[in-house]
Amino acid sequence: MAGQITLTQEIxxxxxxxxxxxxxLTQEVVESDxxxxxxxxxxxQLVVEVDGDNWGFGTGRILSGQFx
Amino acid sequence: xxxxxxxGAEAGTTDVWTxxxxxxxxxxQKRTGAYSFYLSAGDYSTKFLWAxxxxxxxxxxxxxxxxxxxxxxxxxxxxNAGAGQxxxxxxxxxxxxxxxxxxxxxxxxxxxxxxxxxxxxVEWYIKIxxxxxxxxxxxxxxxxxxxxxxxxxxxxxxxxxxxxxxxxILWGGYSQAGYYDDIAVNDNAGAVNNSWIGRGGIYPxxxxxxxxxxxxxxxxxxxxxxCISEVPPDDADYVYDDTVDQKSVYAMSALxxxxxxxxxxxxxxxxKLDAAGTGNIARLIRSNGVDSQGADVGLDTSPKxxxxxxxxxxxxxxxxxxxxxxxxxxxxxxx
Numbered sequence: 169m170a171g172q173i174t175l176t177q178e179i180x181x182x183x184x185x186x187x188x189x190x191x192x193l194t195q196e197v198v199e200s201d202x203x204x205x206x207x208x209x210x211x212x213q214l215v216v217e218v219d220g221d222n223w224g225f226g227t228g229r230i231l232s233g234q235f236x
Numbered sequence: 237x238x239x240x241x242x243x244g245a246e247a248g249t250t251d252v253w254t255x256x257x258x259x260x261x262x263x264x265q266k267r268t269g270a271y272s273f274y275l276s277a278g279d280y281s282t283k284f285l286w287a288x289x290x291x292x293x294x295x296x297x298x299x300x301x302x303x304x305x306x307x308x309x310x311x312x313x314x315x316n317a318g319a320g321q322x323x324x325x326x327x328x329x330x331x332x333x334x335x336x337x338x339x340x341x342x343x344x345x346x347x348x349x350x351x352x353x354x355x356x357x358v359e360w361y362i363k364i365x366x367x368x369x370x371x372x373x374x375x376x377x378x379x380x381x382x383x384x385x386x387x388x389x390x391x392x393x394x395x396x397x398x399x400x401x402x403x404x405i406l407w408g409g410y411s412q413a414g415y416y417d418d419i420a421v422n423d424n425a426g427a428v429n430n431s432w433i434g435r436g437g438i439y440p441x442x443x444x445x446x447x448x449x450x451x452x453x454x455x456x457x458x459x460x461x462x463c464i465s466e467v468p469p470d471d472a473d474y475v476y477d478d479t480v481d482q483k484s485v486y487a488m489s490a491l492x493x494x495x496x497x498x499x500x501x502x503x504x505x506x507x508k509l510d511a512a513g514t515g516n517i518a519r520l521i522r523s524n525g526v527d528s529q530g531a532d533v534g535l536d537t538s539p540k541x542x543x544x545x546x547x548x549x550x551x552x553x554x555x556x557x558x559x560x561x562x563x564x565x566x567x568x569x570x571x
Contacts, residue, residue, distance in 0.1 A: 208478045208510035209517045209570050211452065212539060213469035214443055215247045216488060216566055217502040218556075219239075219420050221436030223268075223493030 238426035239545040240286045240293075241400075242502035243419045244438025245271035248468030251541035252504065253282045254399065261468070267298035267355045267417035268437030269492075270467070273402070277305055277413035281403040289316055289396030290423035295360040296433035301352050301414035304330045308413075311360065312337075312404035313397040321397055322389045323404070324360055324374070326350065334362070334372045334382060337391030346374055346381035355417075357435045364397060366390045378435060420499070428547050428555070429499055436496070442467070445487035447565035448522055452477045452484035461486045469506045471539060476510070477570045485522045485567035491558055498556040500547045503530075503566060508539045516571035519544055523564055524551035532571040 243252050246269045250256045258280035259273055266272045275281065295311060306328035313321040320337035327333070330349035333342035350356055356377055363371040370389030374382035402416055418437040422429045443461035454460035456473025463473040464486075475484065503519045516532035519542065528550035533542050549556050 206478045207513040207515040208476045209507060209515055209535060209568075210455075210471075210474045210476045210510055211464055211505060211507045211517065211568050212471050212474045213247065213466065213504070213506040214464045214486070214566060214568070215467070215504045216441045216561075216564065217242055217244045217246050217438050217504065218441060218491060218498055218561055219242050219244070219418075219433075219436060219438045219500045219502070220491075220493065220496045220498040220558075221434040223436060223439070223496040 238422055238424075238429040239420070239500045239547050240290075240423055241284055241419065241421040242438065242500055242545050243273075244269050244440065245273050245417060246438065246440035246467070247504045247506075247541075249506075249541065250282065251506070252543055254285045255283045257281045259402070262415060265300050265355075265415045267300070269417075269439050272298075272300070272415040272417035273419075274415050275403040275413060277303060281401050283314070283399060283401040283404065285314070285399035288423070289394075289398055290425065291364045291396045292424040293362050293397060294422040294424075294432055295362075295400075295420070296357070296435070297419040298355050298357055298417040298437070299350065299414060300355045300417075301326070301330060301350055303352060303413050304328050305413060309404045310358075310402070312401045313362065313364065314399050314401060314404075315392045315394040315396060316398040317392070317394055319392045319394070320404075321364055321391050322362065322370075332358075332374060332376075332381070334374070334384075334389070336389055339391070343370075343387050343389065344372060344374075344382045344384040346376065348376065348379075348381060350376070359432060359435070361432070362389060364390050364395065426547075433499065436499070439492050440467075441488040441491060441561065441564070443486035443566065444489045447485035447487050447567060449483045449485050449520075449567065451479075451482035452568070452570075460484065469539075478515075480570055483520055483567060483569040485520055485565035488562075488564050488566055490562045494558065496558065498558065498561060500545050501556060501561065501564075502543055502545050504541065504543045505568060506539050506541050507535055507568070509535045509537050512537055517542070518569045518571045519566070520569045521546065521550065521564060521566045523549050523560055526551040529569055
């Protein structure tokens with residue numbers, strides 16, 4: 169009798185390309201450092217008051233509420 | 237510093253004061269320009285604080301009383317801790333006296349009373365001092381009514397005055413009832429505006445045309461100067477920008493007076509940020525091709541009134557002239 173062949177193991181190792189796995193990107197956050205100085209400056213009114221004397225009415229003397 | 241305060245009410249707002257209690261602006265009466273400040277009979281008053289504690293002060297203001305109730309503090313000087321120092325008070329006849337706070341006895345009394353329903357120009361010199369170091373002089377329409385030395389004018393343990401109030405209530409009672417206009421205060425420091433102010437008045441000039449810098453954007457009107465020239469201030473239209481160092485200046489209207497001397501100009505701005513955060517603004521004026529930029533002022537989301545006295549022309553450093561004011565360009569820098 170011919171000798172019996174006993175196959176105790178057969179393994180095929182497949183080279184699994186791990187790089188083929190799907191990339192599941194569930195979140196990407198970019199946090200920006202907000203420049204507070206970028207706030208809008210809103211200018212509502214600009215007035216220049218001028219304090220002077222002898223405004224063309226002599227000495228600036230007041231009589232009855234009016235310069236004379 | 238020499239000019240401490242300038243207010244002709246020409247911005248049409250009481251926001252030029254550090255604090256007010258019931259005071260308003262009025263176009264019913266005005267000594268010069270279009271507006272005055274009004275205090276009705278009652279506990280109505282204003283306060284302005286500066287940054288120093290001078291002991292010598294010169295006041296000039298127009299006053300138009302509407303009635304005399306007695307016990308008025310027409311002007312009260314406040315020391316740094318907020319207590320009263322001395323004041324110019326009016327009795328039921330309209331006669332002005334100088335008082336030290338804490339003493340009901342006048343230190344000196346005017347010869348003639350103020351008139352009701354007429355503008356009068358009051359000039360007051362006060363030196364705050366203890367013992368016999370205090371002095372005071374009062375003029376009404378140029379006529380000397382009080383001239384005293386050797387007085388104790390310091391009611392507080394703290395020397396000097398950090399500010400003043402109109403119609404200020406110290407112990408209760410009535411405030412001044414009437415109109416104030418053309419208010420100016422000098423101390424005795426510096427090379428200019430260091431003495432009597434003179435019986436002049438305060439006129440406004442407003443943005444009305446394009447200037448040398450045009451960065452800031454308009455909202456509400458096609459022309460940016462139309463957004464910032466309204467009186468009283470209206471926050472519905474404005475100029476805006478968010479890039480540091482961008483700037484605009486605007487050609488200003490001409491002064492009503494065509495002759496005279498100029499002691500000081502006062503630039504008044506109202507500004508805020510559009511959202512919470514940090515951002516500054518600085519006033520900018522341009523005279524005869526020379527720029528003068530003010531200090532950075534921090535803003536927040538509530539409108540802030542910013543004002544600065546500019547006592548000399550940045551071009552040449554001499555006194556302002558009517559021609560230079562008429563050629564002035566004023567605006568702001570984003571900072």
